[in-house]
Amino acid sequence: MQPFKFILIAFLAITCNGFSQTPSDFLSKDFHKSKRDALRAKMPKNSVAVVFANPLRNRANDVDYVFHQDPNFYYLTGYREPNGVLVLFSENQTDENGLVYNEVLYVQKKNKRAEQWNGKRLGVEGAINELGFKVAKNGEDFINDKLDFKKFDRVFIEKFNDDYRNSAREKAEVYDLVLSFKEKADFNPKNFLSPLKKQIYEMVKSTPIENSANVAQIIGRAVAYDASLKNDEDLMKFKEATDVNLKKDLQQKIALKLNAKTNIDVTFLSRNLATLREVKTKEELVLLTKAVRISAIGQVEVMKAMKPHMSETELQGIHEFVYKKYGAEYEGYPSIVGAGNNGCILHYIENNKTKVGNDLVLMDLGAEYRGYTADVTRTIPANGKFTEEQKAIYEIVYKAQEAGIAAYKIGESMAKPNLISKKIVDEGLFKLGIIKSIDEKHPYYPHGTSHHIGLDVHDPGNYGNFEENMVVTMEPGIYIPEGSNCDKKWWGIGIRIEDDILITKSGPKNLSAEAPRTVEEIEKMMAKKSVLDDFVLPDLDK
Known part of the structure; x- marks a missing residue:
């Protein structure tokens, strides 16, 4: 090859690669x-x-x-x-x-x-x-x-x-x-039976008419679970019917539907893709780990930048700026930044409080990087220091999370961390006098702790036992909204700590550990100077 031609080809290759500049x-x-x-x-x-x-x-x-x-x-x-x-x-x-x-x-x-x-x-x-x-x-x-x-x-x-x-x-x-x-x-949607509808049809077909009142109650409960059942005219008529002959006619019509033939299956794909997606490959873990680390660093930068005069929207913006700085395409889900009582709303996304003041601020956000999304939550005091009440609740949640993470081991039931955390939360709330007995049913911890993450923030899975290379959240929380049946000093405290845990042969690995979790670590990070401290924009209201 002639030297000039070689140089030209090399130049074009470098130029084309340089101009592409895409991920x-x-x-x-x-x-x-x-x-x-x-x-x-x-x-x-x-x-x-x-x-x-x-x-x-x-x-x-x-x-x-x-x-x-x-x-x-x-x-x-x-x-x-x-x-x-x-x-x-x-x-x-x-x-x-x-x-x-x-x-x-x-x-x-x-x-x-x-x-x-x-x-x-x-x-x-x-x-x-x-x-x-x-x-x-x-x-x-x-x-x-x-x-x-x-x-x-x-x-x-x-x-x-x-x-x-x-x-x-x-x-x-x-x-x-x-x-x-x-x-x-x-x-033909009329030929398609979901597993729930098929179960109900079988029940209608096999239950004697004299016992149909019991079936009607079951249908009523099923409708509350799956509202699409309301569109089944025959099923709804059977639920409300009082005439025996009408019930028999409807029973026969439903039996015919049960025997309708179709080669279309709407459960195979979701079931089998859930099985495939719940365990991550090495290639997936590279991207997912980066998404988690980006999200954790976002939490760190907000800890340093947060001031009582800031709005929830501004804090959201700092998180998402960090995501974009690292090249994350999107947020994995609508960002949650709730100060004070807003933190007691589990999926609060308005983020429109104009000043966070001296409240706790619950921040549940995740970057999406090359399709894979993190899910990291921290709850921190806007003024940099936990009050006695805030610290007491926080320590319960932290203890529950630590104990739950320890159970993230290969072969262990995915339900176990949730049960462990519930017990610790109940004991802690009882000790503080917020509930009257350890066995009391209360609304202060209304969710579970563990879900898969991946291409979805709530990635599909079978939720059986932990397997190597699953990535699963651990997110206990306590939420005591205003007007709760306890001492007012606890009102408006909403705390959730959420980390993304990789299941390995050597035990659980916290992928989001870069974001401080303990009271002492958070307060120490919040005392540091932020690169945004000197970033002041013109006042548009003057």
Whole structure:
């Protein structure tokens, strides 16, 4: 090769790499392929799985929300755009040209005008080259292809939420893709029975009419659990019916529904993907650990920066600035910053108190980094010092968390940390006189301690026993809102401490340990100078 040509090629390579300047540490295409292979291995013969991307969702008028991919779809494909479909076959298929394949990814069609407004699209070529699919097609092809879903013994889909709309901007939006699938697969929601509905139908069918009053009560309780049952006209009529002949007619109609045949299954995918996703690979742990550490450092910087004159919104902004500084794309969930009594609202997201004053501030936030989200909570005094009452409650929560974390061991039940923490909290509240007996039922600790994190802040899982490379939160809390049945000095204290724990062979590893947790460590961190102390903006009200 001539020297000049070599230098030119090298220059172009460096220039192109420099100009790209986009994140390169997403999950690899081999990771996503391995998950498709793992799911396929669980599929029975002559079956097909159909997984849809998330749609764009409208915010207002002609403005959409920032797009976020469906986690299961991303897990299996790596595709980060809307309007896609993955079709996964249990066995090899052969097309009319003799091409053998076992999966097809349908993607948004390349469109110069749309890309000028909203950014580049991967297209079919990108899906093949960058995502590693052997066969990729445009979304319109999914509508036009003669896919015969009726020939399969089982067709696996996730339950349709039907929360997408037809904006008519594209010829193959998720709205159109789902509609096409329903037509091809002869999808009839009346033939689909959820596990709960099937159980109730079985009960209606097998229970003698003279005992139907008991079944009616069970239906009433089931409706409170799953409101969609209200849409079942026959079931609701049976619940309210008093005429024996009418009940018998309804019983027969429900029995016929029970025997309706369909090859569509809406439980297989969610169940098996939960099993796959609850244990993380090394590749996932790199990204998840970074998300957690970013979130912990956000807590540290807010500890140093917090002042009583600040608003909840300002504190939220500092957290999220740290996330962006590290390149995190999003928050993993709406940020919770609650001062005083607001901290007693578990999912408080208004964050609109204009001054946090001398209150405790509960901050439950998590960065999302390359799709993986953390979930870290700290509760700190806005003025830098815990009061006697705040410290007393905090120490109970901290003790409960420490004892719970110690139980995060391979083979241990995931329910155990929660039971341990509940016992410690009850004993602590009783000792302070907030409850009258250790066995008293009270509203001060209304949630559990442990959930998986990953592509979702509440990642799916089976919640059996801890396994190596699970990442699970530990988050005890005590919340005593104003007006509680205890001494007023405790009112308005809401405390939660939440950390993200990696299960290892050598015991639990706290991935968010960089954010101080003890009273002494928090007060010491809050006494440090913040880089934001001298960051003063003009007063717009003068």
